[in-house]
Amino acid sequence: MSIAPDSLLLALAPVFIASMAAEYWLLRRRGLDERYAMRDTACNIALALAQQASDKAAWFATLPLFACLHQHRLWHIDAGWPSFIALFIAQDLLYYLFHRASHRVRWMWAAHSVHHSSTRMNFSTALRQSPLYPLAAMWAFWLPLAWVGFEPVWIITTVLGNLALQFFVHTTLFDGFGRLSLILNTPSAHRVHHACNARYLDCNYAGVLMIWDHLFGSYIAQDPAEPCRFGTVKPVPGNNPWTVMLAEWRQILSDTRRASGAKQRCRRLFGPPADYTK
Numbered sequence: 001m002s003i004a005p006d007s008l009l010l011a012l013a014p015v016f017i018a019s020m021a022a023e024y025w026l027l028r029r030r031g032l033d034e035r036y037a038m039r040d041t042a043c044n045i046a047l048a049l050a051q052q053a054s055d056k057a058a059w060f061a062t063l064p065l066f067a068c069l070h071q072h073r074l075w076h077i078d079a080g081w082p083s084f085i086a087l088f089i090a091q092d093l094l095y096y097l098f099h100r101a102s103h104r105v106r107w108m109w110a111a112h113s114v115h116h117s118s119t120r121m122n123f124s125t126a127l128r129q130s131p132l133y134p135l136a137a138m139w140a141f142w143l144p145l146a147w148v149g150f151e152p153v154w155i156i157t158t159v160l161g162n163l164a165l166q167f168f169v170h171t172t173l174f175d176g177f178g179r180l181s182l183i184l185n186t187p188s189a190h191r192v193h194h195a196c197n198a199r200y201l202d203c204n205y206a207g208v209l210m211i212w213d214h215l216f217g218s219y220i221a222q223d224p225a226e227p228c229r230f231g232t233v234k235p236v237p238g239n240n241p242w243t244v245m246l247a248e249w250r251q252i253l254s255d256t257r258r259a260s261g262a263k264q265r266c267r268r269l270f271g272p273p274a275d276y277t278k
């Protein structure tokens with residue numbers, strides 16, 4: 001049975017569910033099962049399912065644009081390991097840029113803040129994603145790959161494969177990793193990314209490769225003296241998926257309404273979110 005590339009994450013659902021069950025079992029054995037909460041996990045799963053539906057719709061809506069750019073591609077690229085590795089590295093770099101922009105541009109933060117809104121960190125946190133990502137133009141970041149010459153179907157497979165690998169950095173089970181965090185994103189580094197402690201804000205944007213954070217100066221290692229506090233600076237109350245999904249958009253609407261003049265309105269829509277909710 002073949003898997004449609006845009007259904008890769010749904011096809012991997014059994015792996016994700018088994019990993020969450022194993023993580024819960026291990027945490028329970030260590031007396032740390034409060035790191036899971038039924039309502040929090042249920043909210044994460046509901047958001048993941050809604051996001052899968054919206055992502056599929058966005059993919060079908062934007063596919064003609066990807067196909068058009070690929071038709072006018074700069075180079076012809078043959079399938080094979082070298083081109084797969086090149087695509088993986090290029091897409092991971094674009095993911096880094098998308099993720100960094102999602103923390104620096106409030107319009108994009110409105111979608112991405114959903115992923116940061118849980119005060120817990122476990123494998124299910126990886127599933128807490130906004131169905132409104134298409135509004136934040138996530139898909140636009142992959143367009144250059146089609147123009148360069150990569151097949152659109154390879155691109156979507158790589159994007160989803162990258163996201164699938166990121167599932168495994170959402171855990172408090174493992175520490176350390178030493179020099180591995182020079183090259184790869186690790187649970188320790190990603191915990192720092194999810195922390196709302198002032199000194200940990202806006203860092204460790206890596207998807208799979210941590211090299212981008214080292215190259216662009218956004219890497220912060222966890223200080224053992226300062227444990228991570230998870231969530232957003234301005235907490236999102238409750239675990240109603242609808243409320244969680246709309247919290248920052250509502251805040252943007254209210255802030256923009258109260259803005260005086262076009263310049264201030266523009267800043268509240270597209271300026272850094274730090275001034276408001278992070």
Ligand SMILES: [Zn+2]
Pocket residue numbers: 099103112116193
């Ligand atoms: Zn983030």
Ligand SMILES: [Zn+2]
Pocket residue numbers: 115126170190194
């Ligand atoms: Zn995350």
